[in-house]
Structure formats: structure tokens, C-alpha cells
């Protein structure tokens with residue numbers, strides 16, 4: 299178990315002795331970790347280390363077998379994913395999960411619904427107040443597309459975009475709920491070098507907006523370039539924490555990744 303310290307600001311996310319058991323498999327073995335606001339926090343580790351399971355526990359897809367997750371001082375484990383989205387945490391998935399026949403813009407508008415009073419689908423009833431709300435959602439959704447560089451593709455079916463742009467669209471949809479913490483699960487998976495560089499710039503701009511980013515990623519160049527802090531998981535436990543420079547030189551990390559090209 300490892301605990302990091304955040305002397306300058308109260309943590310945004312506190313993970314306290316989280317354990318996750320799947321039958322006989324212990325995917326997380328008691329993790330303590332805090333993430334301060336305003337940083338890019340990477341989570342790395344070999345396949346099966348527990349990274350995605352940790353994201354599932356934070357975003358409410360899984361309830362930890364033991365331990366607590368606190369977000370901005372509020373205990374959130376046991377809350378449902380849509381409640382957690384309302385508290386200010388959104389996420390993307392390892393495999394793209396878009397509505398492929400809907401337009402790029404509509405995919406964002408759907409993502410807006412946790413923030414609206416009437417909900418995206420009920421705006422279809424088209425009462426005047428709802429029409430105003432839909433117009434507002436449309437404008438805000440377009441501004442998210444502009445932020446990520448996809449405004450020109452707004453009317454295209456999402457499924458016609460190349461993979462790199464679909465992944466960016468997923469990030470835009472996660473941003474549309476106006477999160478304070480965004481969890482990105484392997485956003486660079488399947489991207490070429492240029493797309494990965496653009497993704498890195500986007501993640502830095504997201505952080506520049508004051509949104510805390512947690513990033514699970516296997517692309518070590520990207521991780522080392524943009525992360526402020528790294529948590530290394532190994533068989534469900536923290537192996538090391540630190541800055542990219544500290545992690546690069548950590549003998550336990552080098553040993554764990556030996557042959558895996560860190």
C-alpha cells in the first residue's frame with residue numbers, strides 16, 4: 299500500500315483501502331491514493347494490473363468489495379454511474395462506445411443530459427422551454443466540438459469518422475457533462491503517432507481548463523510527456539508513485555516492466 303501526500307491542496311479524489319474481488323480473483327488489493335485537483339494523473343501497469351477495475355470503482359460501474367472512494371469530500375462508492383456523473387466525474391472507455399449512426403453533434407447532445415433539467419429525449423416533446431433548452435444544449439455541444447477540433451464534422455454520422463477522431467469525440471462527450479474529473483481509459487489505443495501527439499495536446503488543454511485528468515495508458519512516451527504524477531499498479535497493488543522522472547528511475551518499476559519497453 300502506498301499513500302501520496304498533497305500538501306498544497308485538499309485532494310479532489312481519495313481512494314481509501316479499495317479492494318475488488320471477482321470470485322477467487324483479487325483485482326485490487328487495498329489501494330490508498332489521493333489525487334489533487336488540476337493535474338494529469340496517469341495510472342500505468344502491465345496487463346491485468348487492475349487499472350480499468352480502478353476506473354470502474356471510481357465511476358460507479360463497480361462497487362468495491364471493501365474501502366471507500368471520496369470525491370470532493372463526498373463518499374461516492376455505492377452511487378450509480380449517472381449519479382457520479384452529476385457529482386462531476388465522467389469517463390471514456392477502452393473500446394469506443396459511440397452511437398455510430400447518430401451525428402457527431404447528437405452524440406455530444408446525448409452526453410449533455412446529466413446537466414439538463416428535462417433531459418435530452420424529453421426535449422423531443424418540444425414544449426417552448428424545452429426548445430430553448432435544446433438550443434442551449436446544441437450551442438454548448440458545438441462549443442465542445444470546437445474545443446476538441448471536430449466542429450467541421452458535426453453533422454457526419456459518428457461511425458464514419460476515423461478511429462482517432464472517434465476517440466476524440468468520446469472525450470468531447472465526456473467533457474459535455476462539465477466534469478471536474480475526467481477518466482480516460484487507453485485513449486491512445488489504436489492511434490498513430492500524429493493522432494497520439496494531438497491527443498496529448500488535447501489532454502493538456504483539458505487540464506488547462508482546470509479539469510483534473512486521470513489517464514490509463516500503455517503509450518509510455520505519451521505518459522512521460524504529459525503526466526504530472528504517475529501511479530504504477532502491479533497485480534492489484536501500487537508499486538510506485540511519483541513524477542515521470544522518478545518513475546523512470548524507480549528500480550521496482552524497471553524490474554516490473556523489464557522486457558515491456560518502458
Ligand SMILES: Nc1ncnc2c1ncn2[C@@H]1O[C@H](COP(=O)(O)OP(=O)(O)OP(=O)(O)O)[C@@H](O)[C@H]1O
Pocket residue numbers: 320323324325343344345346347348349350351352
Ligand atoms: N468482471 C470481471 N470478472 C472477473 N475477473 C475480472 C473482471 N474484471 C477484471 N477481472 C480481472 O481482474 C484483473 C484486473 O483486470 P483489469 O481489467 O482491471 O486490468 P488492467 O490493468 O486494466 O488490464 P489491461 O491493461 O489489460 O486493460 C485481471 O486479472 C482480470 O482478469
